[in-house]
Amino acid sequence: MKNLILFLCLLLPVISKGNYLNINxxxxxxxxxxxxxxxxxxxxxxxxxxxxxMQEVVTNFSESQVFLIEVVKEGYEDYRVMVGxxxxxxxxxxxxxxxxxxxxxxxxxxxxxxxLFDIQRQIRTKDYSNAIDxxxxxxxxxxxxxxxxxLIGSAYxxxxxxxxxxxxxxxxxxxxxxxxxxxxxxxxxxxxxNLTLEKDS
Amino acid sequence: MFYFFLAFINETFAGNFYHQSITANFGLINxxxxxxxxxxxxxxxxxxxxxxTSNSSIFSFDLLYEFQNYASHSLFVxxxxxxxxxxxxxxxxxAIGVNKYFNSLSSLFTFSDGGSRMxxxxxxxxxxxxGFGVGFLxxxxxxxxKSDVVFDIDLHGGLSYLFGDRWxxxxxxxxxxxxxxxxxSYVLKGLIGINIFLETKNLxx
Numbered sequence: 001m002k003n004l005i006l007f008l009c010l011l012l013p014v015i016s017k018g019n020y021l022n023i024n025x026x027x028x029x030x031x032x033x034x035x036x037x038x039x040x041x042x043x044x045x046x047x048x049x050x051x052x053x054m055q056e057v058v059t060n061f062s063e064s065q066v067f068l069i070e071v072v073k074e075g076y077e078d079y080r081v082m083v084g085x086x087x088x089x090x091x092x093x094x095x096x097x098x099x100x101x102x103x104x105x106x107x108x109x110x111x112x113x114x115x116l117f118d119i120q121r122q123i124r125t126k127d128y129s130n131a132i133d134x135x136x137x138x139x140x141x142x143x144x145x146x147x148x149x150x151l152i153g154s155a156y157x158x159x160x161x162x163x164x165x166x167x168x169x170x171x172x173x174x175x176x177x178x179x180x181x182x183x184x185x186x187x188x189x190x191x192x193x194n195l196t197l198e199k200d201s
Numbered sequence: 202m203f204y205f206f207l208a209f210i211n212e213t214f215a216g217n218f219y220h221q222s223i224t225a226n227f228g229l230i231n232x233x234x235x236x237x238x239x240x241x242x243x244x245x246x247x248x249x250x251x252x253x254t255s256n257s258s259i260f261s262f263d264l265l266y267e268f269q270n271y272a273s274h275s276l277f278v279x280x281x282x283x284x285x286x287x288x289x290x291x292x293x294x295x296a297i298g299v300n301k302y303f304n305s306l307s308s309l310f311t312f313s314d315g316g317s318r319m320x321x322x323x324x325x326x327x328x329x330x331x332g333f334g335v336g337f338l339x340x341x342x343x344x345x346x347k348s349d350v351v352f353d354i355d356l357h358g359g360l361s362y363l364f365g366d367r368w369x370x371x372x373x374x375x376x377x378x379x380x381x382x383x384x385x386s387y388v389l390k391g392l393i394g395i396n397i398f399l400e401t402k403n404l405x406x
Binding site for chain 1: 303304305306315316317318319320321322323324325326363
C-alpha cells in the first residue's frame with residue numbers, strides 16, 4: 001500500500017504537462033483569430049490545421065482566460081466559438097465552414113443551366129416525354145424560374161399537346177411577366193384555339 | 202454558440218454534452234473487522250468467549266460506471282468483488298456515490314453544430330469522492346468461517362490521466378467504514394485501472 005502511494009506521488013509531476021488547442025477546418029488553410037470578449041481585441045494566431053498551447057493563447061494573445069476563436073476564409077461564412085482555459089483540458093475543434101449564400105446560389109444556377117442545355121438537346125431529338133419528366137422535377141427544385149415552365153410549354157407544343165402547352169406558358173408568364181417568349185406563345189395559343197381564361201372556365 | 206460554453210462552465214448544467222465512462226480497477230483491499238459483542242456466540246467451554254476479529258487482504262476487481270457527469274462532478278455506481286485471497290475471505294460491494302473533480306472537466310465533452318465539432322478532453326484529473334453501499338463480507342476466525350452483510354460508507358481520492366482519445370489510467374486510494382449485522386469493519390483500498398469514455402452521454406439531461 002505504501003509503495004502504491006509513493007508511486008502515485010512520483011507520477012504526478014511526470015505526467016503533468018501543458019494543454020493544447022487543436023483547430024482543423026474544412027476547407028483547410030483558414031485564418032484563425034483570437035478575440036478578447038471584453039476589449040474586442042482581435043489577433044491572428046495562425047492557419048488551419050493549427051495547434052497551440054492554451055497557456056500561450058491566454059498569455060500572448062487573448063489576455064483573458066475566456067476568449068473567442070474565429071475561423072475565417074474568403075468565400076465562406078465566419079465561424080466563431082467561445083473557449084475557456086479550464087484546468088488540464090485538451091480542446092479539439094473541427095470546423096466545417098459554410099460557403100456564403102451567393103456562392104451556393106451561383107452553383108445551383110450553374111447546375112440548372114447545364115441541365116437545361118441537356119434537356120434542350122433531348123427535345124431536339126424529339127424525346128419529349130423524358131424531357132418533360134426531367135423538367136417537372138427541375139420545376140419542383142427551382143419553382144421560381146419561369147424558363148423551366150416555358151420549356152415545358154415548348155416541349156408540349158412540339159408534341160402537339162397544345163392545351164398543356166398553353167397552361168405552362170401561362171404559368172411561366174405569371175412567374176415572370178417580363179418573359180417575352182412565354183407571353184408571345186401564350187397569346188398565340190389563346191388566339192389559335194380561341195381560348196381565354198374566362199372561356200376556359 | 203454560448204449554450205455549449207454554459208454546459209462546461211456551469212457546474213449544475215449537464216445537458217447532453219458529457220460522456221459516460223466506465224473504469225475497471227484492480228487492486229488490494231484490506232479489511233479489519235470486529236464482531237459485535239451482542240452477536241458473539243461461543244462453544245460451551247469453561248472459559249469466557251473472546252470477541253472475534255479478522256484481518257484480511259484481498260486482491261480485488263472494481264467496476265465503476267459514471268452515468269451522470271457535470272462540469273466538475275459525477276454520479277457513479279460501482280461493484281467490487283474478490284479475485285484472489287490467501288485465506289478464502291471475500292469482500293463484495295455494490296455502491297452509489299459522487300466524485301468531485303479538480304484541475305479538469307469531470308468527463309469528455311463533445312458538441313456538434315452544423316457539421317462542426319468541438320471536443321474537450323480532460324487530460325489530468327484529480328478527484329475526491331464519497332459513496333454509500335451494501336456489502337457482503339466473508340471472513341475467517343480462528344475456529345470458524347463466517348459472513349456478514351454490511352452497510353458501507355467510503356471516502357476515496359485519486360487521479361486519472363488520459364493517454365488516448367478515449368482511454369486513460371486511473372489510480373485510487375480509499376477508506377471505508379462498514380457497519381454490519383454481526384460485525385464492524387474498516388476497509389482500506391488501493392486500486393489502479395483503465396478508464397474509458399463511452400459513446401453514450403448523460404442519462405438525464
